[in-house]
Amino acid sequence: MTTNNSSLRHCWFILSVLLLLSGCLRPSNITTLYTLEPIRQQPLTSEWKDVSEMTLLMPVQLASHLQRRGLLYPQVPGTTRSSATDLWAGPLDQLVSQQIVAGLKDLLATENIAAFPGPRFSTVRYQVEVELNEFSSDGRQFITTAVYTLSDVSNKTILVRKTFRQQDNLNHTGYEGTVTSASQAIGDLSKEIAVSLLAAHRQNVTAHAR
Template sequence: MNRLAILILCTFTALFAGCASTQPSKFYTLSPSAMPAGAASANLSISVGPVSIPASVDRPQILVRTGPNQVSLAEYDRWAAPLKSDIARVIADNLASMLGTPQVSVFPQSSAAEATYRAGIDVLRFESELGKGATLDVLWTVSSRTKGPSRSGRTTMTEPVQGDGYAELVAAHSRALGRLSGEIAATIREFEAQKP
């Protein structure tokens, strides 16, 4: 009888010790690039989206590449918001700063339908390698609400990670999105310069 009681006590002790050692989750968010504001353009409005991302990264956990054909889910390192929403928010913030306009919305907000330009974003690759780099491969289209110009482009880059942690990896993705935003902003500036 004593052996059974000791076995039960040991089992419960091991279970409680396992539960107590669970590490807390850490949450990360992409951030806009710190760029100087462009010349103010009060009548310029932009809608960002829709944004599509690969199904493999459309999850709360950060997906990390660990080999040529292998990835790993970081169970305790997670996105604070859905990734495609965070990407749209950051690009919108970057464009507002780069183009000097507060009128930048994220599709499908009601103000998006009346925007002068729409920037559609199709993320083909959003890859993360701890201590190495953040890879972004995006097809984007900038179109005018009127029957004006439309231009598509493809931006592919790997931004080096400046450290070994997840915070540094997310910062590298933020820098990559800043460079992508710069290409979109340059296209919108070209369209504006061509107006009569």
């Protein structure tokens, strides 16, 4: 009886060791969260201070493959997959929206920029819409494609509708490099939107001065 009990304890010991080893050998499923890095930019002009009304950014629209929380990584040429462990810290549309608003505030030197719905009882002059169609890395470059529309709310007219395309070489490998390039891409998109807003506003001012 003693021998049987000893053998049983020995078997349990070996089984426990094997279970512990199998746990140690399993790949880690640690989740890492990423957010877009702030890109501070110098003001393009001081004339926007004369625009007392709000410029409102509508909710950013994402292509279907960008609506998952996981960062995208390349597979076979032309395809991507969403990571299960490397995730955006929040919904990507909201992260992009926050960065565009911050960028426009810097570039136009004004606080009168807001994301939808904006401050209560505010009067909106210009409206910005952004559709993000591509926002991923192919392992060598970060690729961004977006369509932005600028509208004059008071006159109910579309001022500009343009496509923004950019491919930048990744300066760093891994998801850290992807996030750095993604942040810069949104900074560059914000600058193009700001330039277009300025041009449209100047045209409006000239037209009303005639």
